[in-house]
Each structure stands twice: as C-alpha cells, then as structure tokens.
Amino acid sequence: MKIVIVNGTHEADFIIKKFKQEKHDLTVINSDRDFGTYISASNRIPVLYGDPTKAYVLEDASAYNADVFIALSTNDIDNYVACITAKQLFNAKRVVCVVRNPKRVDVFKKLGIDSVISSTYLLGESIKNESIIEDFIRTMTMENEKILITEMIVDENSVIANQKVRDAKIPDFINIGCIYRDPEVVIANGDTTIYPHDRLVIISTPQRQKQAIDFIQRKVDDNEN
Incomplete structure (x- = not known):
C-alpha cells in the first residue's frame, strides 16, 4: 500500500517502523525539521520538510492516490485540513485524523474524514495519587x-x-x-x-x-x- 504519514513525533516514528517492516510504500512529511531529521536517520527513509496543510507541499511529496493518509499533528484543525486536502485534491482513498479534542470526532467524520482517533487523558478511578x-x-x-x-x-x-x-x-x-x-x-x-x-x-x-x-x-x- 501507499501510505502517507504527516507530522507527529514518537507516534509517527512507531508507525513508520511498523509499516516499513511490512514493506509498504511510505511517504513522510514533517514540519518539525529536527524530529524529521531524527525520523529520517532512524528509519533510513527520506522525509520532506514542510507544512502538510499546504497543497504544494503534498504535491512536492507526490502524495497522489495514497491508499492511506495519516495526520498526526497535535493541532486538530491542521490534521483536518491536511486530511481533507489529501482526500479532495490528491485522491487519497482513506484518511485518518488524530484529534486531541474528543468532541471533534463526530464533527470531523461528518465533514468527510474516514477515521478519527481521539486522544484523551485518563484521570478517572484508576488514578490513586x-x-x-x-x-x-x-x-x-x-x-x-x-x-x-x-x-x-x-x-x-x-x-x-x-x-x-x-x-x-x-x-x-x-x-x-x-x-x-x-x-x-x-x-x-x-x-x-x-x-x-x-x-x-x-x-x-x-x-x-x-x-x-x-x-x-x-x-x-x-x-x-
């Protein structure tokens, strides 16, 4: 599969390692040059530095026709914009968006995102001190x-x-x-x-x-x- 992974830090590194082991065709874009350099060296894979919410950055990365497009930024809106741009302009078959605000899960799905993952902090009964x-x-x-x-x-x-x-x-x-x-x-x-x-x-x-x-x-x- 052709998989495009944009932004993220350790989550991106983990996903890249897993998909690389499975021999997928990976395209990696990261706006953080320092962490992008680490990901590139750690995984021996080229990383394009740039803002994945910009269509010209996705074009430079040849992000057309991805089977899966995954956005891992800490900014929910940036992830949405990157995903919807990939879906509408670059024909991504499935887009996956990480959000920090769980209230945005249903909203983003209604706006055309295929999969939305909600990241929250657990501070419930399991917390003792x-x-x-x-x-x-x-x-x-x-x-x-x-x-x-x-x-x-x-x-x-x-x-x-x-x-x-x-x-x-x-x-x-x-x-x-x-x-x-x-x-x-x-x-x-x-x-x-x-x-x-x-x-x-x-x-x-x-x-x-x-x-x-x-x-x-x-x-x-x-x-x-």
Whole structure:
C-alpha cells in the first residue's frame, strides 16, 4: 500500500517502523525539521520538510492516490485540513485524523474524514495519587471503540521495572505495543527489558483497561503485603 504519514513525533516514528517492516510504500512529511531529521536517520527513509496543510507541499511529496493518509499533528484543525486536502485534491482513498479534542470526532467524520482517533487523558478511578496524575496516562480510542491504546510511564518501584517482558508475568489481556525510550522507540519482544521511566504503549480492550492500568501501577511493596 501507499501510505502517507504527516507530522507527529514518537507516534509517527512507531508507525513508520511498523509499516516499513511490512514493506509498504511510505511517504513522510514533517514540519518539525529536527524530529524529521531524527525520523529520517532512524528509519533510513527520506522525509520532506514542510507544512502538510499546504497543497504544494503534498504535491512536492507526490502524495497522489495514497491508499492511506495519516495526520498526526497535535493541532486538530491542521490534521483536518491536511486530511481533507489529501482526500479532495490528491485522491487519497482513506484518511485518518488524530484529534486531541474528543468532541471533534463526530464533527470531523461528518465533514468527510474516514477515521478519527481521539486522544484523551485518563484521570478517572484508576488514578490513586498525584504522582500518577503526573504520569499523564494517555489513551487513544480507536474508531470502533474496541481497542484502547494507553500510554504509561514505568515507576522506579513498579513490579515490572528492570524485568524482561517474558519474566514480568504480564497478563494475557495486556499487549505492549512499543516502548518510548527517548530518543528511541523500541518494539518490545520477550527479551526486551523494561526500565524505570520507560513510556509503555499498552493495548487492551475497554473492559480490561482499568485492570491493565492497575497492573502497570503495582509497586514491589504491594506484592509483599
């Protein structure tokens, strides 16, 4: 497939690595020159620097007839403009837009965006104290609401800190998609060691999300009680 990925930071890096492994035809555009340089070097792929909301930038990138066009900016409106431009002027077959404001999901769909992913912060019952609030548990709810992608920081006293994935006794209902370990994104496998301050991207169902969060938050002292 021809896939165009515009803007984003670590999310873009992770997606690019995954799609590159699957041998897709990738076009990458990023308005952040510094992070674009990192993505280019990390993935050995050319990156066009420019504003993807501008039609001439998409034209320079030969973004015509993409099977999938993904916009990952932190600015919802920029993502919408980039997606709708790709769809209407460059014949993108499917456009995917990330939004920070969940109220825009239905609006953007009605305005012609095929898939809208809402990124929000979870500050609900799973949060026990201020130190956890500072971890900024971030959740991306997929369009069909059957999969949740939750981002959490590993505490120094976590039961999984300094453990290999295969030895951490991670329940079957939790899947570690990747680990953000600045400046790298690590695709986890059984031999991957989880270190304190790693930012885990965990995948679960909505029904299991609270259990997944509780497991990652468990401290060594909790096991001894």
